[in-house]
Amino acid sequence: MAEVAVLNAGGWGTALACVLASRGHAVRLWARRPELAAELRITRRNSVYLPGVELPAGIEPTADLPGAVAGRGVVLVVPPSRGLVELSRRLAPLVEPEALLLIGTKGLVQGTWQRPSEVVLGALGPSFRGHVAALSGPTHAEEVATGLPTAAVVACPDAAAARALQQLAATPAFRLYTSADVVGVELCGAAKNVIALAAGIGDGLGAGDNGKAALLTRSLAELGRLVAACGGQPATVAGLAGVGDLIATCTSRHSRNRWAGEELGRGRALDDVLRSTPMVVEGVPAARGVVALARRAGVELPICEAVYRVLYEGQPVAAAAADLLGRDLTAETPHLG
Numbered sequence: 511m512a513e514v515a516v517l518n519a520g521g522w523g524t525a526l527a528c529v530l531a532s533r534g535h536a537v538r539l540w541a542r543r544p545e546l547a548a549e550l551r552i553t554r555r556n557s558v559y560l561p562g563v564e565l566p567a568g569i570e571p572t573a574d575l576p577g578a579v580a581g582r583g584v585v586l587v588v589p590p591s592r593g594l595v596e597l598s599r600r601l602a603p604l605v606e607p608e609a610l611l612l613i614g615t616k617g618l619v620q621g622t623w624q625r626p627s628e629v630v631l632g633a634l635g636p637s638f639r640g641h642v643a644a645l646s647g648p649t650h651a652e653e654v655a656t657g658l659p660t661a662a663v664v665a666c667p668d669a670a671a672a673r674a675l676q677q678l679a680a681t682p683a684f685r686l687y688t689s690a691d692v693v694g695v696e697l698c699g700a701a702k703n704v705i706a707l708a709a710g711i712g713d714g715l716g717a718g719d720n721g722k723a724a725l726l727t728r729s730l731a732e733l734g735r736l737v738a739a740c741g742g743q744p745a746t747v748a749g750l751a752g753v754g755d756l757i758a759t760c761t762s763r764h765s766r767n768r769w770a771g772e773e774l775g776r777g778r779a780l781d782d783v784l785r786s787t788p789m790v791v792e793g794v795p796a797a798r799g800v801v802a803l804a805r806r807a808g809v810e811l812p813i814c815e816a817v818y819r820v821l822y823e824g825q826p827v828a829a830a831a832a833d834l835l836g837r838d839l840t841a842e843t844p845h846l847g
Contacts, residue, residue, distance in 0.1 A: 511534050511535055511536060512535045512536070512583060512584055512678055513535070513536045513538075513581060513582050513583060513584075514530050514535050514536065514537050514538070514582060514583075514584045514585070514586065514678075515537075515538045515540065515578045515579050515582040515584070515585045515586065516530070516537055516538070516539045516540065516586045516588060517540045517575070517578065517579075517585065517586065517587050517588060517589065517597060517601070518540065518541075518542065518587075518588045518589040518590075518593070518597070519539050519540065519541035519542075519546055519547070519550060519556060519559070519571065520559045520588065520589070520590070520790075521556070521559040521560045521651035521652070521789070522588050522614055522649070522651045523539065523586070523588035523589075523614070524539065524550075524556045524559060524560045524563070524565070524651070524655065525560060525563075525649075525651035525652075525654040525655035526586055526588060526614060526654070526679075527539045527565070527569050528563065528565065528566060528569070528654075528655045529654060529655075529679060529681060529684050530568075530586075530678075530679060531565075531566035531567070531568035531569045532566060532568075532657075532681060533678075533679070533681060534568065535568065535678070536568055536570070537568055537569045537570065538569075538570045538571075538572055538577070538578040538579075538582065539565075539569050539570065539571045539572070539578075540571075540572055540573070540574075540575055540578040540579075541571060541572070541573050542573070542589075542593070543573065544573040546558075546573075547571045547572055547573035548573075550565060550569075550571035551571045558788055559651075559788070559789070560651055560652070560655055563652075563655045563656065575600055575601075575604065576604050579601065579604040579605055579606075580604070581606070582605075582606065582609060583606060583608070583609055583610065584609065584610050584611075584612070584675070584678060585601070585605055585609055585610070585611045585612070586611075586612045586613075586614060586645075587601070587611055587612070587613045587614065587615065587626075587630060588613075588614040588615060589615060590615065590617070590790040590792065591615055591616075591617030591618060591619055591620070591626070591790075591792060591795065591796070592620060592790070592795065594615055594619060594626055594629050594630070595619055595629055595633075598629050598630050598632070598633035598634070599633050601630075601633065601634070602633040602634050602635075605634065607637070608641075609641065610641050610643070610671055610674060610675055611630060611634075611638065611641055611642045611643065612643050612644075612645050612664065612675050612679075613626045613627055613630060613642065613643065613644050613645065614645045614646075616646060616696075616699035616700060616702075616703065616792060617699070617700050617703070617792045617795065617796050617799075618700045618795070618796055618799030618800070618803075619799075620795055620798070620799070623798075623799040623802050623803055625644075625692075625693070625696040625697065625700070626644065626696060627642050627643075627644050627692050627696060630642055639667065639668075640666070640667060640668035640671055641668070641671060642666070643664050643665060643666035643671060643672055643675055643692070644664070644665045644666070644692050644695050644696050644699070645662060645663070645664055645665075645675075646662060646663055646665070646695045646696070646698065646699040646750070646751040646755060647660075647661060647662030647663050647750035647751055647754055647755055648660070648661070648662070648750065648754045648755045648757065648758030648759070649662050649755075649758075650758060650762060650764040650765070651764075652764050653764070654684060657681075657683045658683065659683050659685075660683065660684050660685070661684075661685040661686070661687065661750055661754070662684070662685075662686055662687070662750055663686070663687045663688070663689050663695060663749060663750045663751050664676050664679075664686055664687070664688050664689070665688070665689040665690065665691055665692045665694075665695040665696075665751070666688070666689075666690070666692065667690055667692060669688070669690070672688040672689070672690075673688060676688050687749075687750065689746065689749070689751075691742050691743040691745075691746045693737065693740055693741050693742035693743075694737045694742030694743050694744075694746030694747070694751070694752075695742075695746060695751040697733070697736055697737050697740055697742055697803075698733055698737065698746060698747060698751040698752040698755060698756075699751060699755065700792075700796045700799065700800060701732070701733055701736060701796070701800045701814065702733075702752075702755045702756045702759050702760075703759060703767045703791075703792045703793030703796050704767075704793045704796050704797045704800050704813075704814045704817050705725070705726070705729040705732075705733075705756060705759075705760060705793075705813060705814070705817075706756075706759040706760045706765055706767035706768045706771065706793055707767050707768075707770060707771035707774070707791075707793040707794070707797070707817050707821075708725060708729070708771060708813050708814075708816065708817050709722055709725055709726065709759075709760035709761070709768055709771060710760075710765075710767065710768040710769060710770060710771020710772040710773075710774070710775060711771040711772070711774050711775040711817075711820070711827050711830075711831070712725060712771075712775065712831070713768070713771070713772040713775060714771065714772040714773065714774060714775015714776040714777075714827070715775045715827060715828065715831060717831070722760065722761075725760075725813065726756060726757070726760055728812075728813065729756065729813050730747055730748075730752070730753060730756070732810075732811045732812070732813055732814060733747045733752055733756075734747045735804075735809040735810065735811070736800070736803065736804055736807070736809055736811060739804075739807035739808070739809045740803060740807060766787065766789045766790075766791055767791055767792065767793040770783050770784075770787075770791045770793070770794070771793075774820065774827055775827050777827075780794070780821060793817070794821060797814065797817050797818045797821050797822070798818065798822065800814050801814055801815055801818045812834060812837060813834065816830040816831075816833060816834050817830075
């Protein structure tokens, strides 16, 4: 049995706490709002972020961050990207020197467009470089918490740390693989939410199955270019953090990014869409970051650029779709000879 802290009691943090408790680990689940921590303690349910799931007995909810982290050898960091900088700053003086950290945040930090592991390492310092890992893959919280079959990837430059986290969290229903490619895993986790907005827009426009298949397939080319340009491994795109998460996020009824895109495709205003849900639609801020990174690296991401124009330049969704379809014809693979 390990003693684990899970920081942030949103849907994904709560689901991971349930997985860890099912393994027999002692889990402290930290909620930013004291009223949410109280609800979790009293009702043993997270009615807003993960309704219908009862917290196992091994989970201790708390709003006390120092108390949540004290003495814990493993810390899961799972806030929305917009809360990661502040949480990392608060966490830095609290975390045990030998602790392992597993980051479940998918996205990029507003303004700097840093990946989550870069933010956490920047706060904790270089001595934690081999202690910080990223968790990603097709992992809808609703399905993970109820024990439906799921596979994900733990990425860390230190192979022993990756294996330790893999062994700690894996269950018969929650299968984990390891990877050394933190860059590729985190970039896929951010960009797939942008592409899910595009897939949802297509759903709202009635683009059909052929259109969605084309969108997902061409988006893999975009992910590959972005990952390679930023120093990751293009092969990661073919794995769970890439194509796996892309399929789940672009097709599932659980996907808030796909849902938000569908609402946009039906003509609803972005502000209205965002106000109508307590959940964070990570693809909206990620569109700025992914496009900024691509422009900085000099790579072309037509689908992500189209989403950016819809979100931030006021381009109508039908016009953005027409622009994508009207691009110059080219080869999918080069002709030889």
